[in-house]
Amino acid sequence: xxxxxxxxxxxxxxxxxxxxxxxxxxxxxxxxxxxxxxxxxxxxxxxxxxxxxxxxxxxxxxxxxxxxxxxxxxxxxxxxxxxxxxxxxxxxxxxxxxxxxxxxxxxxxxxxxxxxxxxxxxxxxxxxxxxxxxxxxxxxxxxxxxxxxxxxxxxxxxxxxxxxxxxxxxxxxxxxxxxxxxxxxxxxxxxxxxxxxxxxxxxxxxxxxxxxxxxxxxxxxxxxxxxxxxxxxxxxxxxxxxxxxxxxxxxxxxxxxxxxxxxxxxxx
Numbered sequence: 001x002x003x004x005x006x007x008x009x010x011x012x013x014x015x016x017x018x019x020x021x022x023x024x025x026x027x028x029x030x031x032x033x034x035x036x037x038x039x040x041x042x043x044x045x046x047x048x049x050x051x052x053x054x055x056x057x058x059x060x061x062x063x064x065x066x067x068x069x070x071x072x073x074x075x076x077x078x079x080x081x082x083x084x085x086x087x088x089x090x091x092x093x094x095x096x097x098x099x100x101x102x103x104x105x106x107x108x109x110x111x112x113x114x115x116x117x118x119x120x121x122x123x124x125x126x127x128x129x130x131x132x133x134x135x136x137x138x139x140x141x142x143x144x145x146x147x148x149x150x151x152x153x154x155x156x157x158x159x160x161x162x163x164x165x166x167x168x169x170x171x172x173x174x175x176x177x178x179x180x181x182x183x184x185x186x187x188x189x190x191x192x193x194x195x196x197x198x199x200x201x202x203x204x205x206x207x208x209x210x211x212x213x214x215x216x217x218x219x220x221x222x223x224x225x226x227x228x229x230x231x232x233x234x235x236x237x238x239x240x241x242x243x244x245x246x247x248x249x250x251x252x253x254x255x256x257x258x259x260x261x262x263x264x265x266x267x268x
Contacts, residue, residue, distance in 0.1 A: 037094075037195045037241045039162040045129035046122060047098060047158040049138035049151055050080070061117030063092035063219035064177075064188055073167050073191070080117035080132040090240050091115055092220040093189065093196040095165040098131055100141045100158050105150055111140045112163060114196070122155070131158065162241075165196035173263040174235055174251060177221060180258050182230075186223040187214070187252075189237060190261065194268035198222070199240030206230045206254065231256055235264075244268060 061080065068074050079098070085091050092115055099110035111133075119132035139147030141158075150156070170191040177186035189198050201222040202211035207230075214222040232250040239245075248264035256262070 037162055037239075038164050042099075042159040042161050043129065045098075045131060045158050045160050046155055047100070047131040047133055047138065048122070048155050049133050049135050051135050053135045053148070053151055054139060055135045061219075062086070063089065063116045064221045065092075065116050065190075065219075068190070073170065074114055074116065077112060077114050077137060078116040078134050079113035079137060080119035081115050082119050082121040082123075082128060082130040084121075084127055084129055085115065086118040087197075087240070088216075089118075089219040089221075090199060090216065091197055093165065093192055093198070094241070095163050095196050096131075096160050097163045098133070098137075098141070098158050098160045100150070100156050102156070105143060105146050106141050107143055110160075111137050113137050114165065129160070131160065164194050165192065167191040167193055167267070171264050171267045172237075172246065172248065173261050174248075175261040176252070176256055176258055178258055183227060184223065184225045185229055185233075186217060186221055187235065188219075188221050190220075192237075192239075192268065195239035195241045195244065197240040198237050199243065200238045202236040203229075204234040204236070206232055211236055230254070239268070 061078070065074065081091065085094070094115045095112055096115070097110035097112050099108070100106040113131070113133060119130055121128045122130050135151065138151060142150040172192050173190040175188040175190060177188055180186050185203070187201070192198070198220065201214040203214055203224050204211050212224055212226050214224045217223045231252055231254040233252040234247060234249045235251055236245060236247040246266055246268060248266055251264045252262050
């Protein structure tokens with residue numbers, strides 16, 4: 001009977017066919033499409049703008065990104081959202097496409113905004129969705145030369161949908177927040193492609209195999225209060241929307257410093 005050797009083991013022709021078939025099925029299963037956060041459906045909302053007419057919105061915000069909102073890749077793309085999308089801060093970093101509907105003054109193309117702040121609902125309904133955009137982002141919805149006229153309308157009707165975040169040339173980074181000590185460390189997540197949001201974070205100390213769960217502090221900030229914390233630290237994050245996980249090994253060095261940002265070599 002004919003057969004084949006696979007990794008040193010002899011299989012007859014029938015068994016060889018089954019091994020190849022199962023291997024093909026396994027590869028196909030592993031290579032299947034990942035769950036994506038992008039939403040093909042548009043939803044109704046309202047929008048206003050804040051800050052200077054052509055500015056980047058307020059500095060800082062309820063997510064804790066601070067002055068990063070004033071520079072690329074956040075610059076001119078930031079926005080605040082009502083609680084239904086802010087999600088107690090776990091919605092920070094998510095990206096949305098927003099477009100206005102009045103074709104007499106607005107472009108067909110939507111603007112893409114990154115959530116960096118929280119806004120009131122501006123409605124009696126807690127489930128109402130509202131975007132408070134930077135002056136620059138709001139103006140970009142208008143056709144050329146009509147940004148001022150659109151801003152003068154104040155509150156407008158828009159549609160929006162979730163979209164994947166893309167930070168070209170950027171990898172996920174972790175900023176060590178002010179107040180961190182050898183016993184309590186707080187981290188801010190930056191430049192997360194794909195979902196953009198964070199549902200859980202874990203940290204692993206030097207010479208340890210145990211992942212310690214971090215606590216959501218506020219906005220995009222997470223902390224660990226685990227006694228003596230010795231680096232280097234590995235960080236594992238799981239997205240809120242699709243539960244995708246990424247682990248950055250030894251991303252924070254042994255001799256870390258407060259307010260420093262440490263960049264991984266990974267992204268979704």
